[in-house]
Amino acid sequence: xxxxxxxxxxxxxxxxxxxxxxxxxxxxxxxxxxxxxxxxxxxxxxxxxxxxxxxxxxxxxxxxxxxxxxxxxxxxxxxxxxxxxxxxxxx
Amino acid sequence: xxxxxxxxxxxxxxxxxxxxxxxxxxxxxxxxxxxxxxxxxxxxxxxxxxxxxxxxxxxxxxxxxxxxxxxxxxxxxxxxxxxxxxxxxxxxxxxxxxxxxxxxxxxxxxxxxxxxxxxxxxx
Numbered sequence: 001x002x003x004x005x006x007x008x009x010x011x012x013x014x015x016x017x018x019x020x021x022x023x024x025x026x027x028x029x030x031x032x033x034x035x036x037x038x039x040x041x042x043x044x045x046x047x048x049x050x051x052x053x054x055x056x057x058x059x060x061x062x063x064x065x066x067x068x069x070x071x072x073x074x075x076x077x078x079x080x081x082x083x084x085x086x087x088x089x090x091x
Numbered sequence: 092x093x094x095x096x097x098x099x100x101x102x103x104x105x106x107x108x109x110x111x112x113x114x115x116x117x118x119x120x121x122x123x124x125x126x127x128x129x130x131x132x133x134x135x136x137x138x139x140x141x142x143x144x145x146x147x148x149x150x151x152x153x154x155x156x157x158x159x160x161x162x163x164x165x166x167x168x169x170x171x172x173x174x175x176x177x178x179x180x181x182x183x184x185x186x187x188x189x190x191x192x193x194x195x196x197x198x199x200x201x202x203x204x205x206x207x208x209x210x211x212x213x214x
Binding site for chain 1: 098101102105108109112113115116119120125128129132136140143144147150151159163166167169170173174177178180181184185187188189191192194
């Protein structure tokens with residue numbers, strides 16, 4: 001079962017690397033924000049899998065919960081910021 | 092306390108969640124517009140996290156079968172419930188921000204389907 005968790009974690013790392021392409025070279029600012037949020041979600045799952053691999057799930061479940069809450073709040077704050085400020089969009 | 096049934100259900104849930112992560116990633120890389128990418132990520136992300144966390148909570152509940160393990164599984168399910176409420180909210184706020192910043196939706200032949208003056212009157 002530990003090997004299966006390790007395989008799922010490696011696949012999630014590969015998907016994070018694929019998402020970083022859009023998060024770095026995205027055409028608009030909003031693509032980068034979506035990419036950052038998506039990477040944050042996968043990192044929460046990755047933290048839970050690391051907790052199962054180290055057999056310390058009692059510590060890592062709190063870390064994953066705080067990480068998902070921070071991910072949500074950062075996305076919300078960035079979206080409110082761009083409503084007030086506005087962006088220059090190149091079509 | 093680990094039976095074959097629990098392991099089978101956990102492996103199935105994690106595999107289906109990984110498939111939804113993969114499909115959301117492919118949609119995020121290949122769709123042509125901000126709104127369509129937001130559609131792919133906002134749906135696939137939520138469902139994949141729900142499936143993965145449910146599988147892990149089930150595994151943890153039968154791995155250490157005591158009161159403390161039950162509390163940890165409840166915490167894991169609270170992550171899923173929170174993200175099921177938070178991810179559509181964040182996606183909606185970001186979409187609203189993109190729309191008010193003037194990002195026009197993509198069409199196949201390049202015509203503008205939303206008139207900006209009309210929407211300003213409406214909102």
